Amino acid sequence: MSKWNKNWVEVRRERFNPAPMSQQILKPRVRGFICITSHPEGCAAHVREQIAHVRSRKPLQDGPKSVLVIGASTGYGLASRIAAAFGSGAATMGVFFERNGEGDKPGSPGWYNTAGFHAEAKKAGLKAISFNGDAFSAEMKAQVIAGIKSKMPNGKVDLVVYSLASPRRTAPDGVTYKSTLKPTGAPFHAKNLDTDRKVVNDVTLETANAEEIAHTVKVMGGEDWEMWMEQMNQAGVLAHGCQTVAYSYIGPEVTWPIYKDGTIGKAKEDLERAGNKIDALMKLHRGRAFVSVNKAVVTQASSAIPVVPLYVSLLFKIMKAKGNHEGCIEQIQRLFEKQMYNGNALDFDDKGRVRLDDWEMLPEIQKAVFDVWPKVTTETLDQYGDFAGYQSDFLKNFGFGLTGVDYDAATEVERPIEDA
Ligand code: NAD
Numbered sequence: 001m002s003k004w005n006k007n008w009v010e011v012r013r014e015r016f017n018p019a020p021m022s023q024q025i026l027k028p029r030v031r032g033f034i035c036i037t038s039h040p041e042g043c044a045a046h047v048r049e050q051i052a053h054v055r056s057r058k059p060l061q062d063g064p065k066s067v068l069v070i071g072a073s074t075g076y077g078l079a080s081r082i083a084a085a086f087g088s089g090a091a092t093m094g095v096f097f098e099r100n101g102e103g104d105k106p107g108s109p110g111w112y113n114t115a116g117f118h119a120e121a122k123k124a125g126l127k128a129i130s131f132n133g134d135a136f137s138a139e140m141k142a143q144v145i146a147g148i149k150s151k152m153p154n155g156k157v158d159l160v161v162y163s164l165a166s167p168r169r170t171a172p173d174g175v176t177y178k179s180t181l182k183p184t185g186a187p188f189h190a191k192n193l194d195t196d197r198k199v200v201n202d203v204t205l206e207t208a209n210a211e212e213i214a215h216t217v218k219v220m221g222g223e224d225w226e227m228w229m230e231q232m233n234q235a236g237v238l239a240h241g242c243q244t245v246a247y248s249y250i251g252p253e254v255t256w257p258i259y260k261d262g263t264i265g266k267a268k269e270d271l272e273r274a275g276n277k278i279d280a281l282m283k284l285h286r287g288r289a290f291v292s293v294n295k296a297v298v299t300q301a302s303s304a305i306p307v308v309p310l311y312v313s314l315l316f317k318i319m320k321a322k323g324n325h326e327g328c329i330e331q332i333q334r335l336f337e338k339q340m341y342n343g344n345a346l347d348f349d350d351k352g353r354v355r356l357d358d359w360e361m362l363p364e365i366q367k368a369v370f371d372v373w374p375k376v377t378t379e380t381l382d383q384y385g386d387f388a389g390y391q392s393d394f395l396k397n398f399g400f401g402l403t404g405v406d407y408d409a410a411t412e413v414e415r416p417i418e419d420a
Contacts, residue, residue, distance in 0.1 A: 023410040026106055028400045032196055033303040035398040038109040039407070040101070040415050042399025044116030049402070050079060050329040051120055054086040057333055060341040063088025064159035066152045066239065068144065070095045070135050070228060073110030074397065075299035076247050077163030079328035081117065083336050084159065091127035091153055095135045095144060097166070101413030109300075109398050115415040122420035127151075130417055136169045136224055141231050148237040156239035160232070162225045162246040165301035169219040172227075179219035180263050181305055182208035188257040191373070193310035195303070195394070198387060200378045203306050208263045220267035222246070222274020229278045229289070242287040243340065244278060246271055247294050250357060252366055254373060255307050264305070272353065290346060292335060292354040297328050298393035311369065313385035314376065315360065318368045320386060324359045327393070331356050 029037045067084040071077035072094025084090040094114060101107035114130055121128035129151055133140050149155045170176045183205055192203035208216070225246050232238050248268045251259050259265055271291055278289035296302060296312050303309060319325035326334070335356055339346050349355050359365065372384040381387050395401045 022101065022103065022412055022414045024104055024106065024413050025408065025410050026413070027407065028395055028398060030196060033309075034300070035395065035400070037106050037398065038112055039399030039405065039411070040107070040112040040115065040413065041411060042396075042402045042405045042407075043109050043112035044119065044399075045402035045405050046396050046399060047078070047082065047113050047116040048120060050082045051086050053329045054083050054333055057087065057337060060088040060336055061343060063336065063341045064090045064243075066091050066154070066157045067159045067161070068093045068095070068148065068157045069161040069163065071161075071163035071165065072096050072130070073098050073114050075163065075165070075297070075301060076294060076328050076332065077161060078110075078113055078117070079332040080161040080163060082329060083332045085117075085121055085126050085128070086124065087333065087336060088341070089126065090159075092121070092129075093144065093147060093152060093157070094128070094130045095140065096130070096132060097134060098132055100415060104413070106413045107415065111417070112399060112415060115417045118417050118420045122418060126420065127153075128420040132417075134170070135164055136166075136171065138172065141228060145232060145235045145237055148232075149235070152237075154239065156237050156242070157232070158239040158242050160229065160238075160242065160244040162228065162244065164220075164224070165299070166219060169224065171218055171223075177215040177218035179216040179267070180208055180212045181258060182206065182212060183257040183262045184208055184213055184266060185257065185261060188262075190254070190257070190307050191310060191376070192307050193313060193381075193387075195309050195390070198378070198381065200310065200376055200381055205258060205306060213263050213266050216263035217267045217270045220264060221270030222272070222278075223270070225271065226274045226278060229281060233281055233284070238282070238285050238287065240285055240287075242282060242285050244282060244287070244289045245292050245335075245340075245354075246275060248272070248291050248353070249296065250293050250361075251296060251308075252311065252361075252369060254370070255311055258305065258307050272351065276352070288346075290348075290352065290354055292356055293349075294331055294356045295326055295360045296357075297326075297331070298390055298397065299328070300397060303394060309390060310376070310385070313381065313387045313390045314369050314372055315365070316389045317384065317386035318365055319359065320389065322365065324362075324365075326359070
């Protein structure tokens with residue numbers, strides 16, 4: 001190639017393709033309640049932050065040693081995986097539905113979180129196995145069960161965490177059901193926060209019809225949790241004393257029409273029904289099944305629920321001032337440390353649920369939220385709420401805003417999840 005040609009090729013490459021396709025400078029690109037970009041090193045740093053919290057606590061006594069987390073890549077499921085691995089030295093198997101980066105497109109945060117988790121698990125000598133695909137499918141259940149038999153300690157699990165949040169499910173009948181977030185009583189008119197534009201506005205949500213309620217129950221109810229546990233029981237992969245937990249939410253009265261009494265609340269009622277049925281099954285193994293009602297936190301799932309981001313912004317300010325604010329990792333660490341392990345007993349409410357939302361629901365916290373609820377407007381949001389905290393948690397979920405990460409440097413978007 002002549003000198004002239006060579007230069008011309010180089011100039012073209014520089015102009016049109018400055019770095020290899022998979023090297024990108026990644027900045028947050030927020031669209032409504034989702035960020036369409038995510039940062040691999042930022043997500044890994046977020047995982048390390050959660051590991052550091054677990055390591056700052058004493059190791060669990062009689063903690064889990066072989067754990068399956070269904071919905072393990074973000075939010076409460078990821079926190080459960082981290083707390084089990086780094087607080088109890090557990091081998092963990094995670095199931096999730098995520099996407100690696102490809103070409104100029106970054107992957108999903110759950111993929112990068114898992115890549116970061118595997119890297120840290122490997123360094124710590126902890127076994128980590130992950131399955132990416134549809135947890136609702138028969139194929140995934142069969143693969144995971146085979147994986148438990150061949151790869152997990154003694155071929156069994158002693159804790160199963162069910163932490164899926166999904167907008168749709170293809171059920172064994174072949175029908176794809178879609179979940180909706182709607183009231184089931186009268187249409188709901190309420191204050192809301194447009195988190196994209198930082199505007200407090202009003203929202204009216206129309207009532208769900210019977211089909212929408214039934215479909216939401218199919219997706220977010222307990223049927224799939226039951227199927228997982230029944231199939232694992234039949235396959236003989238549940239260890240003596242095995243426990244299983246699924247997560248729920250109740251929240252304050254201002255959100256009841258859209259949450260507790262809405263389509264999602266009907267699904268959560270079904271989750272509790274399933275929990276009771278699974279509990280009977282787990283008794284055969286001297287184990288148990290229960291639902292834990294967790295605190296409102298910022299995750300991909302909760303950001304999508306109308307009214308909730310406004311409530312969360314106000315709640316965070318009040319709980320931070322009181323000194324009892326928690327995120328996913330603090331909640332799950334408390335569940336493991338104070339309720340499930342260390343020789344403790346589960347503290348059930350009158351409906352047999354564990355209440356990790358106890359501090360959120362303290363009368364003085366709820367009263368403080370209610371006092372400011374009528375006063376909050378676009379102009380007074382920063383005075384009464386912690387929108388900066390909401391936004392920072394939101395962006396952290398996509399790997400942005402973490403200290404020690406160079407966000408101006410191009411980074412490889414395609415990341416392997418390495419065996420650990
Ligand atoms: P999330 O969106 O952060 O996580 C959902 C997980 O489910 C991810 O790992 C995702 O990959 C996985 N997933 C979704 N569809 C899947 C599929 N088809 N196959 C395999 N994996 C799939 O959600 P989250 O907020 O942590 O919610 C988890 C549970 O906690 C839910 O039951 C939710 O109702 C409950 N909860 C959440 C809050 C909150 O404020 N976020 C509060 C209390 C309870």
